[in-house]
Amino acid sequence: MKKCLICSTPVKWIKFKCADGYVCKQCYEKVSANFTQTIKTKTKEELLAMLKDAQSEPAGTSFEISRKINQLIFFDDKNQQICLPNHKKYTKENLKPEIYSFTEISNCQVVEEQIERLVKKKQQQLGSIKVVLSLENETREIWLIPNYINRDSMAYKTMRSLAANIVAEIKQSKEDVAC
Numbered sequence: 471m472k473k474c475l476i477c478s479t480p481v482k483w484i485k486f487k488c489a490d491g492y493v494c495k496q497c498y499e500k501v502s503a504n505f506t507q508t509i510k511t512k513t514k515e516e517l518l519a520m521l522k523d524a525q526s527e528p529a530g531t532s533f534e535i536s537r538k539i540n541q542l543i544f545f546d547d548k549n550q551q552i553c554l555p556n557h558k559k560y561t562k563e564n565l566k567p568e569i570y571s572f573t574e575i576s577n578c579q580v581v582e583e584q585i586e587r588l589v590k591k592k593q594q595q596l597g598s599i600k601v602v603l604s605l606e607n608e609t610r611e612i613w614l615i616p617n618y619i620n621r622d623s624m625a626y627k628t629m630r631s632l633a634a635n636i637v638a639e640i641k642q643s644k645e646d647v648a649c
């Protein structure tokens with residue numbers, strides 16, 4: 471019976487051919503970067519080198535979503551970290567998704583700005599809302615209402631309570647780490 475070149479498990483129906491023989495599904499997953507590369511022309515030596523690379527990937531880069539608040543922020547309770555998806559809609563700048571540990575967050579707060587403006591001949595109270603995260607060496611802003619809108623509108627009220635939720639959940643997460 472044929473055996474996997476890498477782990478020596480007997481391979482039956484599900485096997486993947488490489489230059490020197492066959493590889494089982496489990497090993498193939500590892501040496502093909504999660505089934506994204508073919509191994510047909512790869513030698514055993516090359517596959518072993520790829521396996522080593524796959525296993526030496528830095529730990530701690532994985533993120534498991536335990537909780538989230540819309541698409542604004544994700545929490546990973548197991549690894550005690552948050553992810554800011556940084557959708558352009560909420561950042562006002564181009565950022566890739568970022569991961570921070572709970573302990574890196576030194577402060578977070580809701581910041582509302584308020585102005586008065588004449589809209590359709592009526593004096594209106596307008597506002598913007600963001601959550602400001604203070605991290606060790608930088609600050610991040612999650613914009614919930616980037617452009618001033620009427621403070622009495624439903625959208626404004628919804629976003630204000632979302633902002634408050636974000637702050638409450640971050641503070642709670644930090645406290646859970648502390649004890």
Ligand SMILES: [Zn+2]
Pocket residue numbers: 474475476477478479493494495496497498
């Ligand atoms: Zn194998």
